[in-house]
Amino acid sequence: MIFPTLSSQNYVIKYNAIKSDLSAFTLCLFAKLDSDAIGNGEQHVYSYATQSSSNGIYLALFSSTIEICIEGVAR
Numbered sequence: 001m002i003f004p005t006l007s008s009q010n011y012v013i014k015y016n017a018i019k020s021d022l023s024a025f026t027l028c029l030f031a032k033l034d035s036d037a038i039g040n041g042e043q044h045v046y047s048y049a050t051q052s053s054s055n056g057i058y059l060a061l062f063s064s065t066i067e068i069c070i071e072g073v074a075r
Helices: 035-039
Strands: 043-047 059-062 066-070
Touching: none
Parallel strands: none
Antiparallel strands: 043 059, 059 066
16 A cells, blocks of 8 residues: 555545454554654554554654554553
C-alpha cells in the first residue's frame, strides 16, 4: 500500500480482523521511511486498537529509538 503524501489523514482501518480473544501477537514488517520525516519527529508505523484503547499496541520510530507500546506500557 502506498500513500501519496505524508499525512495523519492517510491510514487504513480493518474491521473484524480478529474474531477471537488475542493471546499471542506477532508483528513482522519492513518499513522504508524518509530520513527527513524521521528527523522531524516520530513516525507511527503500526497501531492496533483494542476495546480499551485506540492504540492498544503500537510501533513508533523516533530519530534515535524505536518504541513498542502495549496497553500504555512502553517495551
